[in-house]
Amino acid sequence: MTSIELLEEEMAINSTSTVERIIFHIVGPKLKTPLLLTEVDDPSTHSDFFIDRLIETAKGTAYTFNVASGVRDQVSLAINSEHAFVDCSEILALRFQELYENDKRLIPGVLMFLKIKSGNKHYAAIIKYDDIKVISYKTQATLDGKVKPILDLILNTFVQDKKALQKSALININNGAGQLVCIDRSGKNGDITDMFKKYLDASRKFTHEVLVERLLLALTETATANKDIVPTEIFRRIKTAAKDAISTIENFNPKSPSALLNALFGPLHTNEKIKSIFEKALKKQKIANETIKIPTEYFKKAARKVRETQEGVRVIYTQEHVDAGAIEFTDENGYKTFKATTIEYRIDDEYHGKI
Structure with a gap:
């Protein structure tokens, strides 16, 4: 079984799937580093909302991680280690924030990292929501000085604007190499943007x-x-x-x-x-x-052509043969005839399906 077959069989996201963990961080061109937030206390409250989004993502384009992908390693660690989830999400946010150094036109927003349970499998998802008002999101300071998001208020923004979800990757690391299914509203022809591809360190499964x-x-x-x-x-x-x-x-x-x-x-x-x-x-x-x-003029005209009669007589020829008079096709009185002219037969032997 190929990796793409594993991908299609195992990336099973449906209404029975649940979001077990959610954390997100604020990223943007005016920030030097991401605004790191604490993990959402009760992800079950908004599980259905995110599962619906990920069901859409699962219909996206297949990608695979490049060799030695740092994102794959962080996702694998986060999914397989309960204690690494938050730290890995922060590393992923820092990696995304670096993209703004090369392009200040990128819209600010939140980078979400989710852990999903579907059947007996666990998957990860990385979601980028665009929102120019992201810096004004309501937060609370915790006793230890960390910043806690008020998720209900933030989600209201996302629910009101369906196009806010710009980039999304559903990730399967259960079978080692790691596969992704991605959507990117800024991409074309099913491709994600070069920026998102660089961030994920991934390549499209099929050219x-x-x-x-x-x-x-x-x-x-x-x-x-x-x-x-x-x-x-x-x-x-x-x-x-x-x-x-x-x-x-x-x-x-x-x-x-x-x-x-x-x-x-x-x-x-x-x-x-x-x-x-x-x-x-x-x-x-x-x-x-x-x-x-479809690449321009992708299909080249084949040099050789084949015709086979109802009786099973087959002739393989080229246009040059026709032009030189080496073979002639006629259609008269409902009968199709071909005539080949040569000075000698190159092969005159038994035939068992291959010459």
Whole structure:
């Protein structure tokens, strides 16, 4: 089983999941260091609110930590050690605050660190909420001189502005290497911003080139599974037709597949069976939540082409063969004929599936 399969199986966040611990710190361009706050006393009061946000995050883009990622190490320590949770959250906040040194345009806000229990698994989440009024948040001083947030007042701001949640990463460190599912409202094509990627020290699980190849497989599998209704003229050249269809779009969002399906299947793009099988094919290829940017002129025209008759006679040729008269195709009176002309046969032997 691959790491991405582990990711999809194990990152199970749903309404039965609970937030066990929450702590957040204030970050911003006018601060030299983060304003460190104390851990929330009773996270259960607001657990449902955050779980709903993380269910949305779980539909984001898959990332993996880079080798020797400091964020992965801090998250792993925080999840596995009860005493390290607060200290690790402060280190993560300090790391985020450093981003403001390079870009003062970044909006101030709060960096949240959460520990989530889902079934018998524990996950972590890092959430960045934007709020230009963050410095005026109501806090209380504790007896030992620390600063305690009044969470109810702060959450009111987040509830009123759904767009305040700018960046979110749901993190799984149960299987060693560590995987993430991320959303970033400032990113494009499913990518998180370079800044957030640098902070997490992570890379996208699949490049856009790999995603396009998997999308091609999902399309061809969908056509094969619907061979009984897909027109023959499409099915007999399905790879070429699928590549041509993908080349007609600049981006693919699995939540809105109509344009792509229409480019390949025409009026059949509304067929419920085709839509259902395509959705399953995307899941099989592990790209059901991946927004894809189609690279310009990604598919190069294949040098060799193949035609096979109803009787099983197959010919492989190039356009140069046609231009030179080495092979000729005709279509007369309902019959298709091809004629190959050569001075000798290079192979004239038994055939067992491979030459």
